[in-house]
Amino acid sequence: MCRALGYIKQMKNKLFTYWQDFWYLFYPKICDACGKSLMHQEAILCTECLVKLPRTSFHDDTDNELAQVFWGRVNIEQATALMHFVKGSLYRKLIHKLKYQNRPDIGEFLGRELGGELKQAKLFQNLDCIIPVPLHPDKQKIRGYNQAEMIAKGMSSVMDVPVSSNNLVRKVFTKTQTKKGRYDRWENVSRVFEVHKPDEFANKYVLLVDDVITTGATIEACVQNLLSIEGTTVSLGCIGMAGS
Ligand SMILES: [Zn+2]
Incomplete structure (x- = not known):
């Protein structure tokens, strides 16, 4: 039978x-x-x-060029990116499709690639949770999903670290940032994040996740919120760093 x-x-x-x-x-x-x-x-x-895939060798290097973006701005334990993200690269299409062409599967795929590497990296051990950079609910409604959450989901599936996607939230809708200077962008995002239940992240080592880092202003604002919680330490994982 x-x-x-x-x-x-x-x-x-x-x-x-x-x-x-x-x-x-x-x-x-x-x-x-x-x-x-x-x-x-x-x-x-x-x-x-x-x-x-133009993978970086950032995972075990505490002084890598992505980490340097945040020097003197905010205290991040370790910052890393899956790949270099140069102009004209074929791989930029992946992020474009993920953000604008309804392809959440690309986010999960890239997340699994990054997660597989971080699972082996010494500086990314003992993580308590993965936090995707939140989108404003209105924007998420239009897009249908948060691309950072898709990346986090892919990472979680190979790293066995849970995703927390409802505790760090975005409050205010920010207009497009492309024409603003760094200070204006920072001003624009510094007040827009909030942690609903700080206790959930207290004394935890968390990994903040996003797609592509440009000026780092959004990450800086999120990290400031997280570091205001007692005992919380933060690392950063992203898919690419613009211009690297
Ligand atoms: Zn191909």
Whole structure:
């Protein structure tokens, strides 16, 4: 009986694979970076793009260039990024699709990549929770999800560290920041975050997570909120650092 059931299951899987291959003949899955067709065992990136992902070596370096962005501004234990994020790079498309083309799966994928690396990194051990940088609820409604939360979810699935997405919240809607100077941007975001239940983060080591860091103003404001809680220490993990 068991053998028969096993055989049926095997056949079902085989049929599904055939059907999937047939489907992809007409609607091929493509690599979200280079646009080439993917093999059925590949997802998001083709093997070549995955191998060539411009990974940083920031995880074990406390003085890396992302950490330096926050020197003299706010006390972050360790800051790291999955990849360098240079102009014209094919990999920038991933973030664009994640933010503007309804692709939360890309966030989870990149989160799993980063999480897999941090699980091995000495400076990221003993984390108590992962906190995605919050979006304003109105913005989240428009986008359908918070991209930082998708990254956190992917990280959590490989690191076995829980995600806390409802305690650090954003209060005020901030207008687009592209034309503002660093001080204005900081002013704009410094009052917009709030921790509902500080006790939840007291004496905890937390990892703040975002997609791409530009000026660091948003991160600085979040970290200031978190560090006002007794005994809380904060590290930062992101997918890319603009211009690095
Ligand atoms: Zn590719």
